[in-house]
Structure formats: C-alpha cells, structure tokens
Amino acid sequence: MKKVVSIFLLYFLFILQSNGQSHFFKNADSETIAENHETIAILPFLTRVTLRPDQMKTLSSGELASLEKQEGESIQNAISGWFREHAEKGTLAVKVQDPGITNRKLNAAGINLENYPDFNPAHLAAVLGVDAIVTGNYETNQPLAAYSQGSNKALPKIPQETSLAFINLMIYNAEDGELLVQFHNGIYGSKASLNEGVIHALLKKISRKMVYTNT
Incomplete structure (x- = not known):
C-alpha cells in the first residue's frame, strides 16, 4: 500500500518553517x-x-x-461544520458524511490515527463509501x-494572544486517489477561542476557490 505518512509529516515540517506562508493548489x-x-468524508486530522x-x-x-x-477529531468536526454551513446556505454541491459515521x-x-496514513486515499474512500476524502495535518x-471541553486540567492554559496554528488540508478523489486540492496556511493571535473559529478563519481565505462550494 502507498505510504503517505512520511510525505505528510516531512511536507508539514516544511510548512512550519515557512512562517505561515499560504499555499493553495488546485488540480x-x-x-x-x-x-x-x-458524498465526501472528512477524516480526523493528524x-x-x-x-x-x-x-x-x-x-x-x-x-x-x-x-x-482529541484535537484531530475536533479539527475534523470543525471542517465538517464549515461544509455544513455552506450546505445550509445552499452553496455546497455535495453531501458530507457525518464524522461519527x-x-x-x-x-x-x-x-x-496511528495507521490510516499507511493506506492510500482511494482505499480509505472505498472503506468509507464516498467519492472523495478530506484529510491532512x-x-x-x-x-x-481540550480547554473547551474542560479536560486535561493539569495542562496550564496558554494565553490566547500566543495561539498559533498551522493546517495542511488535502482533498483526494476516490476513484484514483488523485489530489484535487491542497491548502496550507497558518493563523496567529486571538481570532477565535475554539477550533471551529480557527478553521473557519483559515478556510474563509479559500472558499471561493474550493471545489464543491459556490460562493
């Protein structure tokens, strides 16, 4: 099977060194x-x-x-929520599989999460019964x-002004595993207190260029 975890992680390390420089690729x-x-499915993020x-x-x-x-599943839910908002506005051309399913x-x-990067995107899509998958780091x-759910209380809260997040998002076609979209970027500061806000702020930058949306 196609090994993709090393590619994900090496590429992501390069992203972190780019100081938040935005990159968008569209097939x-x-x-x-x-x-x-x-129908598309969004996987928990590494x-x-x-x-x-x-x-x-x-x-x-x-x-x-x-x-x-926990954080990876929160990102999965946040991205699902972003697509769901577009569906409610009538600007989404596909259905999004419920993250729980x-x-x-x-x-x-x-x-x-430990082994799914070992599987190629076409195989993952077949398991999920969807036409494309959204995955990334x-x-x-x-x-x-963790903070929003009150868990990991031993972990001291980091001041919001120091928050820093990087995302590397990819959409793959199910039939042949072809990469359709890739987006990576960083966000700094206190634009949001929950992951949903962070993700929505990041994806807002590419909503007009994203496949499936008509905004």
Whole structure:
C-alpha cells in the first residue's frame, strides 16, 4: 500500500518553517472530477501539539497522544461544520458524511490515527463509501479542544494572544486517489477561542476557490 505518512509529516515540517506562508493548489481537472461527486468524508486530522518544556513535563506520552487525538477529531468536526454551513446556505454541491459515521467505519475496518496514513486515499474512500476524502495535518501550541471541553486540567492554559496554528488540508478523489486540492496556511493571535473559529478563519481565505462550494 502507498505510504503517505512520511510525505505528510516531512511536507508539514516544511510548512512550519515557512512562517505561515499560504499555499493553495488546485488540480486543473478538479472541477470536472468533482461534478460527479455526491458524498465526501472528512477524516480526523493528524495533529501535533507543541507545548513549552514545563508544560510537556506535566503530560505522559499517553496523555499527549490522547490530547492530539482529541484535537484531530475536533479539527475534523470543525471542517465538517464549515461544509455544513455552506450546505445550509445552499452553496455546497455535495453531501458530507457525518464524522461519527466516518470514524465508526474506520474503526470497524481497523483503521485509526496511528495507521490510516499507511493506506492510500482511494482505499480509505472505498472503506468509507464516498467519492472523495478530506484529510491532512494540524499543528497548534494551544489545544483548544481540550480547554473547551474542560479536560486535561493539569495542562496550564496558554494565553490566547500566543495561539498559533498551522493546517495542511488535502482533498483526494476516490476513484484514483488523485489530489484535487491542497491548502496550507497558518493563523496567529486571538481570532477565535475554539477550533471551529480557527478553521473557519483559515478556510474563509479559500472558499471561493474550493471545489464543491459556490460562493
């Protein structure tokens, strides 16, 4: 099977060194391909939480992994919410599979955050029964999902003005695993207190260029 995790992580490290420089790629055939799509699925994002050394000392490796999993699922829900808003406005051309259904199908197939990058996009889409998948990476120094849900209380809250997040989002066609869209960018400051706000602020930059939307 096609190994993509190393590509994701190496590329994401390059993104982090680019100081938030925005990049957007759109396949020349993406609009034509997307015309035949009816349903897409959004996977939990591979997430890296970077904290200060004194904060890291308060977390075990298991707690950090749990925190990153929680953050990745929060990003999944936030992106789903962004698409759902467009659906409610009548500006979305596809249906979005409920994240809960997506995660249950992945779990039933033995696919999780630890191993799903080992599978090529076409295989993941087939497991989920969709026409395209949205996946990617997310890095933050302020795990907003944990704070908003009141978990990981041992982790001291980072002042909002220091918040920093980077996203690398990709949309793949199910039939052949072709990359249709890729977007990476960073966001700084206190534009939002929850991941939903962070994601909406990031995706607003590309809403007019994104496949499936007509805004």
